[in-house]
Amino acid sequence: MNNFDFHNPTHILFGKGRIADLSAQVPVKAKVLILYGGGSAERTGVLGQVRSALGDRDVVEFGGIEPNPRFATALKAVDLITETGVTYLLAVGGGSVIDATKFIAAAAKFEGDPWDILTSRGAVVKDAMPFGTVLTLPATASEMNSGSVITHADKGAKLPFRSPHCYPKFSILDPELTYTLPSRQIANGVADAFVHIIEQYLTYPVNSPVQDGFSETLLRTLIDLGPKALEAPEDYDIRANLMWTATLALNGLIGAGVPQDWASHMIGHEITAFNDTDHARTLAVVLPALMNDQRETKREKLLKFAANVWGIHDGDEDARIDAGIKATVDFFHLLGIKTRLSDYNVTASDIDTIIGALTDHGMTALGEHGAITPKDARRILETAL
Amino acid sequence: MNNFDFHNPTHILFGKGRIADLSAQVPVKAKVLILYGGGSAERTGVLGQVRSALGDRDVVEFGGIEPNPRFATALKAVDLITETGVTYLLAVGGGSVIDATKFIAAAAKFEGDPWDILTSRGAVVKDAMPFGTVLTLPATASEMNSGSVITHADKGAKLPFRSPHCYPKFSILDPELTYTLPSRQIANGVADAFVHIIEQYLTYPVNSPVQDGFSETLLRTLIDLGPKALEAPEDYDIRANLMWTATLALNGLIGAGVPQDWASHMIGHEITAFNDTDHARTLAVVLPALMNDQRETKREKLLKFAANVWGIHDGDEDARIDAGIKATVDFFHLLGIKTRLSDYNVTASDIDTIIGALTDHGMTALGEHGAITPKDARRILETAL
Numbered sequence: 001m002n003n004f005d006f007h008n009p010t011h012i013l014f015g016k017g018r019i020a021d022l023s024a025q026v027p028v029k030a031k032v033l034i035l036y037g038g039g040s041a042e043r044t045g046v047l048g049q050v051r052s053a054l055g056d057r058d059v060v061e062f063g064g065i066e067p068n069p070r071f072a073t074a075l076k077a078v079d080l081i082t083e084t085g086v087t088y089l090l091a092v093g094g095g096s097v098i099d100a101t102k103f104i105a106a107a108a109k110f111e112g113d114p115w116d117i118l119t120s121r122g123a124v125v126k127d128a129m130p131f132g133t134v135l136t137l138p139a140t141a142s143e144m145n146s147g148s149v150i151t152h153a154d155k156g157a158k159l160p161f162r163s164p165h166c167y168p169k170f171s172i173l174d175p176e177l178t179y180t181l182p183s184r185q186i187a188n189g190v191a192d193a194f195v196h197i198i199e200q201y202l203t204y205p206v207n208s209p210v211q212d213g214f215s216e217t218l219l220r221t222l223i224d225l226g227p228k229a230l231e232a233p234e235d236y237d238i239r240a241n242l243m244w245t246a247t248l249a250l251n252g253l254i255g256a257g258v259p260q261d262w263a264s265h266m267i268g269h270e271i272t273a274f275n276d277t278d279h280a281r282t283l284a285v286v287l288p289a290l291m292n293d294q295r296e297t298k299r300e301k302l303l304k305f306a307a308n309v310w311g312i313h314d315g316d317e318d319a320r321i322d323a324g325i326k327a328t329v330d331f332f333h334l335l336g337i338k339t340r341l342s343d344y345n346v347t348a349s350d351i352d353t354i355i356g357a358l359t360d361h362g363m364t365a366l367g368e369h370g371a372i373t374p375k376d377a378r379r380i381l382e383t384a385l
Numbered sequence: 386m387n388n389f390d391f392h393n394p395t396h397i398l399f400g401k402g403r404i405a406d407l408s409a410q411v412p413v414k415a416k417v418l419i420l421y422g423g424g425s426a427e428r429t430g431v432l433g434q435v436r437s438a439l440g441d442r443d444v445v446e447f448g449g450i451e452p453n454p455r456f457a458t459a460l461k462a463v464d465l466i467t468e469t470g471v472t473y474l475l476a477v478g479g480g481s482v483i484d485a486t487k488f489i490a491a492a493a494k495f496e497g498d499p500w501d502i503l504t505s506r507g508a509v510v511k512d513a514m515p516f517g518t519v520l521t522l523p524a525t526a527s528e529m530n531s532g533s534v535i536t537h538a539d540k541g542a543k544l545p546f547r548s549p550h551c552y553p554k555f556s557i558l559d560p561e562l563t564y565t566l567p568s569r570q571i572a573n574g575v576a577d578a579f580v581h582i583i584e585q586y587l588t589y590p591v592n593s594p595v596q597d598g599f600s601e602t603l604l605r606t607l608i609d610l611g612p613k614a615l616e617a618p619e620d621y622d623i624r625a626n627l628m629w630t631a632t633l634a635l636n637g638l639i640g641a642g643v644p645q646d647w648a649s650h651m652i653g654h655e656i657t658a659f660n661d662t663d664h665a666r667t668l669a670v671v672l673p674a675l676m677n678d679q680r681e682t683k684r685e686k687l688l689k690f691a692a693n694v695w696g697i698h699d700g701d702e703d704a705r706i707d708a709g710i711k712a713t714v715d716f717f718h719l720l721g722i723k724t725r726l727s728d729y730n731v732t733a734s735d736i737d738t739i740i741g742a743l744t745d746h747g748m749t750a751l752g753e754h755g756a757i758t759p760k761d762a763r764r765i766l767e768t769a770l
Contacts (some may be wrong), residue, residue, distance in 0.1 A: 003402075014388060014389050208604065210626060210630055214602055216602075217602060221594045243388060245595055
């Protein structure tokens with residue numbers, strides 16, 4: 001096992017009716033900015049519950065945060081904070097709203113050009129406003145980590161940052177809030193969490209039975225419950241287990257002490273930046289192609305994945321690896337997620353643009369060995385056409 | 386899954402050479418009280434490393450904390466804190482030293498009789514001194530939780546408390562520090578961690594595949610590596626995986642959202658209070674007897690335990706449950722731990738004393754259903770003679 005630090009101070013309040021506990025988490029004298037996305041937070045009544053739980057606190061609201069949240073939108077929220085003297089942020093939504101809130105929390109305390117937060121991957125962040133979250137979509141684990149991804153539309157860039165100052169103080173995870181989500185968002189969330197786990201699990205062995213066993217548990221849970229969640233949207237236990245799985249998929253636990261990949265994410269981000277394809281769908285395109293391409297460097301873990309996650313024990317090594325990759329593709333299809341670039345209107349000539357952007361963003365040494373170059377990424381994308 | 390809160394702010398620094406990072410964790414201007422147990426901390430050089438890492442800080446030391454740490458000893462440390470104006474505590478040792486440090490941290494800030502901290506199970510604790518730990522023995526997970534158990538020799542009492550103020554600020558987990566431990570302590574640590582997991586896993590099903598899968602991973606890791614750790618004391622990976630397993634066994638994660646038992650612990654504590662038998666050995670006596678006695682209320686989980694932890698799939702239900710219990714007993718024996726009361730000089734007539742103490746300490750409704758009475762505990766102990 002590798003040396004590691006693990007420090008995750010976010011307080012999770014999980015279960016039915018937990019929005020009622022909001023008042024005990026937000027300082028009584030806080031002036032609160034509620035951040036949210038589209039109209040669904042209002043329609044479903046979540047915003048109403050939140051306002052009610054905040055009681056007499058002075059509240060300001062900022063809606064309209066997009067999927068793949070935009071840099072320009074976040075800066076508008078920072079301006080609003082300055083104008084109104086808000087002291088505490090409350091994200092109500094999924095990963096996009098929470099990611100935006102992290103960036104806003106950091107940018108509001110940052111002196112200088114907030115773009116530097118992204119280009120430094122968060123290294124310049126020395127402070128951030130306190131914030132909590134009310135999660136409405138299980139997917140990104142942003143509710144229990146310090147990372148965020150922000151898109152700059154004009155620059156065609158989708159860049160991640162993280163900072164120890166950007167952990168939510170608390171996150172409320174009420175599985176009932178997910179009942180009204182569109183199937184597409186649930187499917188995306190399951191696929192996103194699945195690939196988060198894979199990025200930390202499917203690398204090379206470092207003798208880490210605990211992290212591997214935890215990852216396999218989370219993967220098996222997604223495989224079992226993901227399709228069921230689409231069929232039975234109001235089954236509490238299914239939604240609860242999916243929600244907790246997605247959080248644990250990227251809260252630092254399963255990645256502690258093991259190598260990590262993240263090439264699928266970095267390549268996928270450029271596809272989203274290119275034509276706004278859903279994040280999870282870009283992962284479902286890139287991951288199988290990358291698994292196949294990197295089968296030599298990932299051989300031992302691909303075999304373990306096939307055996308322990310999919311129960312594949314028959315055939316020679318390459319047959320078992322192939323079967324594991326095929327099972328992964330079939331799983332995405334079962335979720336209604338297509339897995340070829342052409343399904344998302346990306347053509348062979350578009351790959352030039354995507355690889356150019358990847359190079360421009362400094363993503364030139366990806367993967368657990370830092371050995372995946374833009375040339376390799378091109379080859380991977382070409383097999384995913 | 387049940388509603389739950391999960392909030393564990395302890396910063397873990399895991400791996401080789403991490404004592405060198407101590408200086409970044411302890412405030413520069415702190416006056417530090419180093420707390421430790423017997424002479425081994427000095428002999429093995431750990432204390433020397435710690436003193437060196439603390440640099441120019443003003444340091445006071447307090448040694449002699451016992452296994453099953455004593456109330457009276459802890460109060461002496463509180464007096465020393467008052468006399469010297471110490472501002473930060475640093476526990477260097479295993480669960481006993483860390484448990485004592487938690488109690489000392491709380492007692493030093495408590496106005497009133499510190500005994501109330503234990504009789505209230507920590508409810509009266511409103512503040513505690515900040516403290517970190519350098520772990521030398523993987524076993525109790527005290528390095529990453531807020532719980533503690535203190536023994537009052539004169540009262541014949543061993544009582545637990547917990548408080549959100551009693552999480553370590555940080556814990557350094559260097560597996561190499563465990564190389565010099567006596568086999569007996571390693572064996573005890575493995576058995577203790579094993580039973581911690583069982584207390585949170587082997588209850589009744591609440592549809593929690595993640596918690597169950599994590600628990601099964603940790604149990605399988607202990608079963609695989611526990612005996613190997615005794616044979617190869619300087620195998621880094623074995624010690625590293627055991628250390629992380631023991632921490633995760635009781636840091637709140639696997640118990641979040643599921644019922645918990647803890648009857649074996651509460652009954653076992655009274656055996657230790659009676660004749661100072663090692664904590665882990667009391668658990669190895671009580672647990673198999675309790676599993677057998679409670680086979681109806683625990684039936685579904687006993688079957689899952691047999692199948693997923695021990696790979697037992699043959700025979701009818703009771704045969705599989707019996708085989709799972711036998712495998713558990715055999716595992717304790719493989720660790721060199723005996724599993725009968727008579728092995729520890731406890732006779733039939735001593736059970737009266739033990740059950741009397743259990744009753745006196747209010748432990749009259751134990752187990753995940755609160756249904757194990759002193760009468761049931763007596764029956765369990767009688768089958769363990």
